[in-house]
Amino acid sequence: MTTTLIPVVAALVLLTAVYISWRAGRLDRLHIRLELARESLDAALVRRTAVALELAASRLLDPATSLVLAAAAHEARTAGPEEREHAESDLSGALRAVVDQERFRDRLADTPAGAALLEELGTAVAKVLYSRRFYNNAVGVTRTAQRRWLARTLRLAGHTAYPDFFEIDDAPPKALGVE
Amino acid sequence: MRIGIVCPYTWDVPGGVQVHIRDLAEALIKEGHQVSVIAPAADNAPLPPYVTSVGRAVPVPFNGSVARLSFGFLSAGRVRRWVREGRFDVLHVHEPAVPSVGLLACWVARGPIVATFHASFERSRTLSVTTPVLMSALEKIAGRIAVSDAARKTLVEFIGGDAVLIPNGVAVSRYVHAEPLPGWDGGEVIGFLGRMDEPRKGLPVLLEAFALLAADRPKLRLLIAGPGDAREVLDRVPARLHDRIGLLGLVSEEDKVRAYHSVDVFCAPNLGGESFGIVLTEAMSAGAAILASDIPAFRKVLGDGQAGALFATGDAGALAREAAALLDDPHRRAKLSDEARQAVRKYDWSTVARDVLRVYETVASTAGVEEDDVP
Numbered sequence: 001m002t003t004t005l006i007p008v009v010a011a012l013v014l015l016t017a018v019y020i021s022w023r024a025g026r027l028d029r030l031h032i033r034l035e036l037a038r039e040s041l042d043a044a045l046v047r048r049t050a051v052a053l054e055l056a057a058s059r060l061l062d063p064a065t066s067l068v069l070a071a072a073a074h075e076a077r078t079a080g081p082e083e084r085e086h087a088e089s090d091l092s093g094a095l096r097a098v099v100d101q102e103r104f105r106d107r108l109a110d111t112p113a114g115a116a117l118l119e120e121l122g123t124a125v126a127k128v129l130y131s132r133r134f135y136n137n138a139v140g141v142t143r144t145a146q147r148r149w150l151a152r153t154l155r156l157a158g159h160t161a162y163p164d165f166f167e168i169d170d171a172p173p174k175a176l177g178v179e
Numbered sequence: 180m181r182i183g184i185v186c187p188y189t190w191d192v193p194g195g196v197q198v199h200i201r202d203l204a205e206a207l208i209k210e211g212h213q214v215s216v217i218a219p220a221a222d223n224a225p226l227p228p229y230v231t232s233v234g235r236a237v238p239v240p241f242n243g244s245v246a247r248l249s250f251g252f253l254s255a256g257r258v259r260r261w262v263r264e265g266r267f268d269v270l271h272v273h274e275p276a277v278p279s280v281g282l283l284a285c286w287v288a289r290g291p292i293v294a295t296f297h298a299s300f301e302r303s304r305t306l307s308v309t310t311p312v313l314m315s316a317l318e319k320i321a322g323r324i325a326v327s328d329a330a331r332k333t334l335v336e337f338i339g340g341d342a343v344l345i346p347n348g349v350a351v352s353r354y355v356h357a358e359p360l361p362g363w364d365g366g367e368v369i370g371f372l373g374r375m376d377e378p379r380k381g382l383p384v385l386l387e388a389f390a391l392l393a394a395d396r397p398k399l400r401l402l403i404a405g406p407g408d409a410r411e412v413l414d415r416v417p418a419r420l421h422d423r424i425g426l427l428g429l430v431s432e433e434d435k436v437r438a439y440h441s442v443d444v445f446c447a448p449n450l451g452g453e454s455f456g457i458v459l460t461e462a463m464s465a466g467a468a469i470l471a472s473d474i475p476a477f478r479k480v481l482g483d484g485q486a487g488a489l490f491a492t493g494d495a496g497a498l499a500r501e502a503a504a505l506l507d508d509p510h511r512r513a514k515l516s517d518e519a520r521q522a523v524r525k526y527d528w529s530t531v532a533r534d535v536l537r538v539y540e541t542v543a544s545t546a547g548v549e550e551d552d553v554p
Contacts, residue, residue: 026315026318029289029318029319030318033318033319033321036321036542036544037321040541040542044541123537126534126537127537127540127541129343130322130343130537130538130541131541133323133341133342133343134321134322134323134541134542136341137323137340137341138321140339140340141318141340177525177530178534
């Protein structure tokens, strides 16, 4: 009796082990994807702030517009983790207010330096939009995977924190023609 | 950038996804990027230099129609070798939820993978049943693109998560100039382009409207370009109107452009399901006055009726009324034509390729695309 049971039990143990390691491997991959997505989101936000500051300092704008942009970009750059979502949303709002001014785009596009800045701003704004959506997708899958019974019981996620969505208003200025 | 693009459908059979990939690849190559496309193809099919064949595709019933797909260990092996030798910075997979080369590529590769979702449907039993099987492959995708709101909605509903919207492009310059087809440069002509035997394209609605209109308008003719059974089409209209209908069958790329330039009103009577109006953007590039059914995708492309007239979907009476109004008003036709040429610019491939490239740059990492050791 016991002699027939041993291989069965051994096989069961082996299968369970394989399954658990497969699930752990999957979670590990998801964490790597999440980290990369977070990095590219951070890079995109930093870049957008930099372009906004450059535009503010370009002497192509009137001083009031420059100040609106520079102030919002400065807030975004210096915000702590708690205020970051707010500050980045405010920068989106400032960019819309500035770029969607009547004839702003046409006037800026008249100079070579202005045209280059517009192009750069378009790219930066689009990348924030894209990377944030990709990051939130990664957060969604990772959260679902971490919440699974097996992952919780065996602590497959290790010390990795339960990830948070990054929620900001990133609607681009209409005049940039992004999305 | 070194870019690998994966096409799920047979390269040498015309289709929306194939055309999309060809135009995207050529726009990226023009920008100076290195692009390699892998696709199923017939053994002796002539392929452009940037396309690698994964072998022949097999016709299989999938999601309500018959699709030519490529799957199995042999195909997987070829995709794996292509990934290994390509050393891509980014892998761009099309329709990864279709059991073909795209899904295989997600399986054998890891790193920066971008996927584009083209199809849209109201219901998909196949997709909801197979989602768990697809999950581990789909989880590898770092950036997702949908070509229309409808495709994005389908993705959100059946797979979950979100995508960025980058619409299909059209090679506008290919359509701008052409001579009308011989014998079609006079009178009043309404045009249709698409498969005659696919009910969703809505040709029966147009035929019914044509019969209504033709009684009062002796000069009116109908030009139809697209594959299908001619007999079946003619059976739907009274015999006395047969000589006023021109059936071109499957046309060459060149004749297609000439067809757009031969019509006074271009009609797209689709009943639904169109994830993006590629035919519509072609007609817009050619500057045709457009009359299209009021489905969401068309409404959007035509800017709520600014760049083309809309009629109640499936309603032959409404189509006939609108068409008559357009035929009688050359000024309005000219205005619609101008608006269409303007509106189509944002769908030009140069704009679309720039947006796709931004997605590539967003997900790209230093390691690039690698062969995946598991499984």
